[in-house]
Structure formats: C-alpha cells, structure tokens
Amino acid sequence: MNYGLLIVIAVGLSLAMTAAWAIQRKTGASGWIDTIWSFAIGIGGLVVILAAEGTFERRVAAFLIVAIWSIRLGSHIGSRTKGGGEDPRYAKLVEEWGTKAGRRLFQFLQIQALAGFILVLAVYVAASNGSEFPGILDIAGIIVALVALGGEALSDRQLAHFRKKPEAKTEVCEEGLWRYSRHPNYFFEWLFWCAWPLLALTGSSPWSWAALLAPALMYWLLVHASGIPPLEEHMLRSRGEKFRSLQRRVNAFFPGPRKEEE
Template structure:
C-alpha cells in the first residue's frame, strides 16, 4: 500500500506541476515555460521514485546512482530550455497548436499538458524500476547504463553548442544547420535524448528481477513521442514553413533520427 500511495503522490505532483505550467504559459504568452517546467518536474519525480524507500531499508548505492542520473538529466535539459525561454520567444510548436485549436486552445492545452504529466509519470516508474534492482551493485549493466547516460549527455550538449554557434553567425541567417552532428541526423538533440533513456533498462534488466522490465517503458515512450508525436513532426512542419526548399533539401540528404552519413545531394 505504501508503494501505491507513494506512486499516487508522484502522479498527483506531476499533474499539479503541469497545471501550473499551463497557468504560467497562458498568463505569460510564452509556452517555452511548458517544457521548462516539465523537464524539472519529471526529473524531480524520477528522483523521488529512485529514492522511494522499500521495506524500511536505507538508500542503496544503485538508488543514489540512478537518482543522480535523472537529476542531472533534468538539470541540464531544464536549464537549457529555461535559457531559451527567458529570451522571450514563444515556442513555435505550441503556437501552431493554438492556431489549430482556435477558440478551444486554452482548454485543449490544459488537457494536452495533463497527458504530458502522465508521460512524466511513466518515465518516473521506469527510473524507479532501475533504481530498485536488488542485484549486487556494480554489475555489467550498471557500467553500461552509466556509459549510455554519459554518452547521451555529452552528445546532447555538443549538439546544442553546435546549433548555438551556427545561429550566432550572421552569415547563416535563413540557412539550415548541417554542421557537426546536425550533418548526420536532423535531430541529434532528440536522438541523444532518447539514448539517455536506454540507460535505465541496462541497469534494471535481470532474469531474477521481473519488475525491471518496466524500465523499457522509458525508451519506448520517448521514441514514440520524439519521432511520431511532439518532437520531429511539429518541429519539421515549422522548419518547412520557415526554411522551405532549403529544409526539403536537408531532408533528402540527412536522416530524421538515426545517425548516418549524409547522402549526396541529387544533381539538378
């Protein structure tokens, strides 16, 4: 019962956090606050799930490791989005949704953000499943999980810096960034975001620990969201409107998600 009540408290906290995100976004007119608050709230939920005491035992090393991982993910992503949000530009994805929803935009956005709260809860469950693996600490899966997480963190940070450097050059105004990692996948930030969530199944999966399979929910959910829902589709629709033929040419040369060498541009 304690576990059920604790998970219910995590779910309620996420729901309230995203209700607050809706209120802030509606009052400010800047919907970048939505992803900022979601990143911090989902990280806090993951830390809580990782550190949830089961059976009155003190925190174990794997719990502290996993809590640190999800906390670091949240701090990096949330702060990156916060810096962008503080510049005052509305997120074009949410602006497009509001135009599509018309007079019902405010109500539909509230419901949409509650779905995001549910997604954050699923991620927290996956994190908790990894943290509570009862196997002796520091086995091969722990090392693999840490390697995947750090690789994803470094890759996402590098992609963000490459894009910022490209945009800071006035000569690139109106162009599509294809420098560095952006030349092997159109969305390296999304790819590394997904890769980071594969760390938790690596830590959790064990034949002797069937609940560890719940950790697979994290990369599965993030793949669907990033590739088919709130990630690539609205982002590319915006880029097609703003960059037109230049972005279409980029689509023909570079894979959307999985990194791969760029293809040669077809001859006219």
C-alpha cells in the first residue's frame, strides 16, 4: 500500500473540490461541482492504477473502465450544465444556508472529496490485486461495470430526450428505464461501484475488503443523503400530485415491476 501516493490523492481531491467551490461561488452554476468531482475521481483513479502492483492485464482493464466512466459522466454533467441546466439539489441547499452558504458549501464539498477518496481507494486495491487475471470474479466485475456504464448512459439519454419535449415542464419522465425506477441513473451509478469489490476480493491483501466501502458509501449517498431525498423534494414542489402518483407506482431506486395505484 503506497500511503504517500494516497496522501497526494487525498490532497488533490480536496483541492479539486475547493476549485469546484470557487467556480460555483463565481458563476452560480452548481452543475460544475459534479462535473469536477467526476473528472477528479477519474484522474485520481487513473493515477493509482498506474502506480498499482497488480498484473498488467488487470491494470489495463481497470484503467479503461475508470476512463470510460469518468469521461462519460463528467462530459454528460458538464454538457448539461453548459446548456443552462441547474442542479436543484445544490440550489436548494444554497437557498437554505442563506448567508452561511459559502462556508457551508465549502464544508459540504470537502466531505465529497473524502467520499471521492474512498472510491479511488476501491479502485486502487482492485488494481493492486496480484492474482491471475481474469478469474471468475474478475469477469463478473467487468460484466457488472459494463452493464452499469451502459445502463447509466441509456437512462441519461432517455431523460435528456424527455426534457426536450414541451410537456417536460409539467410532467414526469416515465420513458424507457424510467418506467421501472424513479432514478435509474442513480441505480446504475451505484451498480458501477459494485464492480470494484469483485475485482479486488480475489487478492490476498487485507486491504481488499476496503473495496466494499465504495458501493456501501455510494448507496448511502444516493439513497439517503445527497441523491434521492433532495431531488424528490424538488420534484414534489414542482410536480406535486403527478410525482406523488409516480412514487406510488414506481420503485425509487432498484428497478422493478410497476405497481397499480389503489
């Protein structure tokens, strides 16, 4: 375990989120926060993969998976933000914090930097796995990662298509994957981080178990903290009964059969 490198990564993530804070305060566009977060984790992940001691084939696979994830997600959020889309989650937080918004947002983004470090750590221990590649768990991990990348890209595209329709200002999206989960993009983002324990746990290092922190953390963030709760609060304010009806019929996170309203 290269502790010196991990310290550099931690400092780098903290500085990246400090830059995200400064950009948000200057532009008022909070969407750049998640854009920078995605690219910062991607860069951190690629750096630790290059420094990892796993087999060459394992590190190549991990490198490609992280690069695709970071470029796609960061570009998607950045394009949406550049087009004028504001993230209602951050907008609501800034409004609630009032005159303390600057300080509170800075603290919040440093917590995100810590979360990003845990995700990069999972990538590092997976890439440091010295066992022969690919094993059964490795193949399963790659399949999970590819399904997650494809599912998240598809759900983002379906939502973007819906938002171009005139009715999007008053209706809720129930197209494609959005018929079976209220937040399929969040589900597939969580699923992506489930791949890293599979790639790590065949190794003999006691640090391999640290990869389990990534999906656990991402689930908590998306389902209980900064993901679904503030976004659904916004949707209830803006869509009212239409969104309440969706809540009764469609699972919040895990895709599943639609329910009939009573």
